Amino acid sequence: MNITKIRSVCIIDDDPIFIYGTKRIMNEADFTDEILVYNDGQAAFDGLKAMAERGEELPSMIFLDINMPIMTGWEFLDEFIKIPNNNSENIIIYIISSSVDPRDIARIQQYKIVNNYILKPISIEDLHNILKSVGN
Amino acid sequence: MSELLVWDDIMYELFKIPKDTKNITYETWLNYVHPEDKERSHQEVQNALNGIKNFDSQFRIVCPNGEIRHIKGVGITQKNAEGEVVKFLGTNYDITELKNTQMMLQKSEESFHGAFENSDTGMAIVALDGSFEKVNESLCASLGYAEKELLTMNFKEVTHPEDFNDDRSLLKQITKGKRSSYKLEKRYFHKDGHVIHGILTVTAVKDTSGELLHFVSQVTDITPRIKNEKKLSRLVDITTEQNDSLLNFAHIVSHNLRSHSSNLSMLTNFLIKEKDDSERKNLLVMLRGATDSLNDTILHLNEVVQVKVGAFEKMKNINLYDSITDVQKNLNILIQEKNAICEINIPKDLKIRVIPAYLDSIILNLLTNSLKYSSPERIPLIQISSKIESNAITVSFKDNGLGIDLKRNSDKLFGMYKTFHRNKDAKGIGLFITKNQMEAMNGKIEVESTVDVGSTFKLYFEKPLT
Secondary structure (H helix, E strand, C coil): CCCCCECCEEEECCCHHHHHHHHHHHHHHCCECCEEEECCHHHHHHHHHHHHHCCCCCCCEEEECCCCCCCCHHHHHHHHCCCCCCCHHHCEEEEEECCCCHHHHHHHHCCCCEEEEEECCCCHHHHHHHHHHHHC | CCCECCCCHHHHHHHCCCCCCCCCEHHHHHHHECHHHHHHHHHHHHHHHCCCCCEEEEEEEECCCCCEEEEEEEEEEEECCCCCEEEEEEEEEECHHHHHHHHHHHHHHHHHHHHHHHCCCEEEEECCCCEEEEECHHHHHHHCCCHHHHCCCEHHHHECHHHHHHHHHHHHHHHCCCCCEEEEEEEEECCCCCEEEEEEEEEEEECCCCCEEEEEEEEEECHHHHHHHHHHHHHHHHHHHHHHHHHHHHHHHHHHHHHHHHHHHHHHHHHHHCCCHHHHHHHHHHHHHHHHHHHHHHHHHHHHHHHHHHCCCCCEEEEHHHHHHHHHHHCHHHHHHHCCEEEEECCCCCEEEECHHHHHHHHHHHHHHHHHCCCCCCCCEEEEEEEECCCCEEEEEEECCCCCCHHHHCCCCCCCCCCCCCCCCCCCCHHHHHHHHHHHCCCEEEEEEECCCEEEEEEEEECCCC
8 A cells, every 4th residue: 555645734723732742643653744833723724824825835634623712623614615725625624622522523514624523632543544545 | 799709711720720619719719829928919909909009919829739830910890880899800820930930040140140259260241342341359359450440441451452453353253243252362461560361251142132232251360370381481491501501511521621631641652652851851841731731620610610509609789899899909910010990980889689709700800801801002991880770780891902803702702711812821711600600690791892992791680689
């Protein structure tokens, strides 16, 4: 099986420990060479929008938290799909959250651009699985 | 004049005497008359014979078989040229049926009257124009009027305007002969203005020719039942709300504890594998941060549980002005640091009914928020005012700070761990606790806010018990 690295990953999460851990596991799994981090939905939206406007290529994968200050993961998704040239069909979005609330899980189904849901803590096996599914 | 009487066949039949009975005299007739009517009847016959008064009377006879019958008797005297009475012509009619019917009618009238007066159901005889002709005590009690007052009124005057048309159109169907009665749940007004819920049954009363005479209205007062139903549905609402909030709380607990536990397990996993000393130190610092956060979260959750439990604490009448100035003194350093102005427009004797510790915590939280999220471009101004409304005392905390985008955040503003500014001390716990505390005191909190103009929090408190 041919395992390809992810070109670039964007982590949107307000928890520094989660960001540290995810970066570290990504390193171990040789997941990607480029990691972009935003600490809340608004910062991520502003940053990605600016990139799109400059004509830069957006990250090919987004790890998105739900519960964040200023702008939640849901609001980010609502706003993100409105960005012109967002190239969203080529961006794989994973929701990464601690929530086991069935209302959150149900809500994910409503977002077509969301690829899947991963319950925290994220493990190296999760990353391997992602690489496998992307490779296929 | 002889005592002998000449009877026709009908008389024999009436008195149930064999037709061949001979020598029927006045005495015979009088013997048949009921002992209680005998003397009066005899006197009346004598009066007729003496020309005092024509005989026209009613009496009872006792037939040989013991049966009592009611008789109407009419008699006239025949006189000769000298003016002497020579004959007495009399007719007897059997009016037993009529009498029985009259007695039954009287009985039925009496029983109607008794039922009408003593009924627990409000009853009225309503004239065709809608005015009350007769009302019973129960109706007077339900509507709060004296009988005299109601008798001068029309049913429209005591009917809730929203229900009048229904009632009138059903009544019209009766007058048009389309129906003879109807039943309707409708509202009345008590004399003092409050609403009475009733079930009204209207029946038409007609005379023998079918002409409408009046209506009989029966009103069952179901106000207590409706009140109970409302109380019950309010209880169901409260229970549902509490259930929702408990479920929400369970999810909050689960989410918040999970986020820490997942960090802890991740960090310990790294620590086990990590060989590099400086990285191990780094991991330990993070591990300590994660345990501290877990501790904080548990403290916060405890605080929330305390609010819910604390609702059992006694509410007291508290002077609002004193409470605000006390909190303000505690915040003096922060107020001076921010150069803030605090205007308190509260009557110094205004009291509200609160759990004192909650009130302090709420005031502290709102004032701190206004100071923390003040605009760097303006001198912070906090205005606190109060208003006495019909069923609450409202207190407004108005600031000219950063404001919050309510379009986006209104449903999250009072949520747990929701923050809206990139402020390091923002924990998203204050307003969540404040809202819970207000609700525990049967009050509520509302907010109006414009980004970069300011926020106004409006608190609804219970009035003090007197």
